[in-house]
Amino acid sequence: MGRMRNLLIPGVDKALLIRDAVKTMPDLTRRRFISGGASLGALTLLTGCDVTDSFSAEEMLKQVSKFNDGVQALIFNPNAMAPTFPESAITKPFPFNGYYDVDDAPEVDGKSWKLEVRGLVDNKKSWTLDELYQLPQVKQVTRHICVEGWSAIGSWTGVPLRDFLKLIGADTRAKYVWFQCADRDGYNSPLDMPSALHAQTQMSFKFADEILPRAYGFPMRIRVPTKLGFKSPKYVISMEVTNDYKGGFWEDQGYNSFSGS
Amino acid sequence: MSALTVSDEQATTTKAKVIQPAWVRAVHWTNAFAMVLMIMSGWQIYNASPLFGFTFSRSITLGGWLGGALLWHFAAMWLLMVNGLIYLVLGFVTGRFRKKLLPITPEGVISDTKAALTGKLSHDDLTKYNYVQKLLYAGIIVVGILIVLSGLAIWKPVQLQYLTALFGGYEAARYVHFFCMAAIVAFMVVHVVLALLVPKSLRAMIIGR
Incomplete structure (x- = not known):
């Protein structure tokens, strides 16, 4: 859950942050920054209200993503080839x-x-x-x-x-x-x-x-x-x-x- | 659907007339909620690799970053799709689509558009859609189907490659998906403004009459 909390940081584009961070940060801090740092956890949704029980929202999203893993495994056709090109x-x-x-x-x-x-x-x-x-x-x-x-x-x-x-x-x-x-x-x-x-x-x-x-x-x-x-x-x-x-x-x-x- | 058997004369005198049945209200607001989630998270996903020379302000996106937005998008899609399917099935089965949205004639659309622009369009009977409404409501259903199909084409360009090919390939499907979003947002703006201008229509969508 701690990991998932880091996903939902309003106002911070994490991918960009990481790109910037790796340029300036020493090696040891990098992984830590990516996996554990900069945790705000607050989720701003629709009304701008702070969903403090965002634990439930995050847990729900996590569960749905797992469900989506299952759905994708189910519809994966081993005989379906990715289209090839000239x-x-x-x-x-x-x-x-x-x-x-x-x-x-x-x-x-x-x-x-x-x-x-x-x-x-x-x-x-x-x-x-x-x-x-x-x-x-x-x-x-x-x-x-x-x-x-x-x-x-x-x-x-x-x-x-x-x-x-x-x-x-x-x-x-x-x-x-x-x-x-x-x-x-x-x-x-x-x-x-x-x-x-x-x-x-x-x-x-x-x-x-x-x-x-x-x-x-x-x-x-x-x-x-x-x-x-x-x-x-x-x-x-x-x-x-x-x-x-x-x-x-x-x-x-x-x-x-x-x-x- | 007993309301439909009520005569026009009774309708004007009876306050109990149901304009929007409960199932319509339920799927309408569920759809509104799912659409807002899909659009706001979709904007954040768009920002990761913009198709055009602009990005959406982060203050109106959902998810915080690409990964969070994708989680929202692929969760809300189930709500949108299941709710949309229920709407389509009930719309056909109850005959609502046929009764409410058909026929759509060019003459009707032209004359009602003129009437609307000159402020002469009547909203006395909310159970009957005028031709502009018919066209827009039927059109947005088609767009709704297209945005789901183009979304599936982007999501599964290998497993659903025939669908993707139908949209002209992966890259073309992205543009279709985007323009469908733009059409829906434009519809929503007009839809909400008009609902506020004719508050009893908003009331009907909330309490049914």
Whole structure:
């Protein structure tokens, strides 16, 4: 509930606040600011009256969002493919997007980077970039839709996540694949198993036929064209197959967790 | 609907005549509440990625930031949709749409518009809508259906991709959704002003007569 209270701050656009804050704040304060600070909790609704029992409003919104997770899981059709486009439709330049400037994007050393695999899998070996590059890859040209509303068409090439999950002997009856990223703030995001097993969900290594640039998540991002953009984490360093809901960077702040398209 | 059997003569003498049945009043105010929540949270969502060169003042938005506004929007949408469906079903089943909104003739709309602009439009019998009302009330129902469908098209451009394609794709659906909102807001302004100018119509929507 404490988390949800932070969502409803009249007069403060939190997304903008965060962008400003990360520019000026030292590392340690950042995450704290995002998850716990600046809590006003008052909700101004219609008449401008202070809904002091906004606990109930927040609790209601939280419950409805969970209900919406269920509804979306129910209507998710594993055989429905996100529409694909010709290469000529690709948005140029494809926008960089993050809660930080591109100059502050994580810089990962591809030579020492390893993808850590944890949880309900048979083979927990870590994977180097060269090893991952050896796996069969497919290309997709799909629309990336941001939670903010804008969209852009891009080309991603990589290994279908379901092929990789099979390769490592993942228990695909588990509920989630949980990703952690190299971001200093510890970006992470849970992906429900049916979406993880969708044919178009991939571990992307290339954008527009080039090795994924830093701006788009080098060395590896997850691309989920059946979900909003924030569910496609960049700079991934580990994945965990799990039955536990471990939350996520934006999910914890109130974005709907399923966020299917 | 016994009120409908009352003759015109009785209507002018009987105060008990029901102008707006209870179910109409219930769905009307539920819709008003849901619409206000949807519009105010929608404005905050719009601000995250504006389609035009302006944003909505934060003093008239709901949710505080994008995440909060989305929670409101995707909660109030259930109220709006379920209430809207009840309205549509009852509107057809009770024959209210047919009796109240039809027929709409161009001549009727033109002559009533002239009468309205010259202040000669009668509001003596609130049970009968004039042609301008008929057109606007029928039109806003269509817009209401469109805004829900375009909203679904934006929300689920993969699962409901045929619906999204019907609107000309994801980006086009955003514009349709926006213009439907603009039409509803414009309707609301006129609607509220006129209800205040003819207070007995407002009373009828509150207590029924």
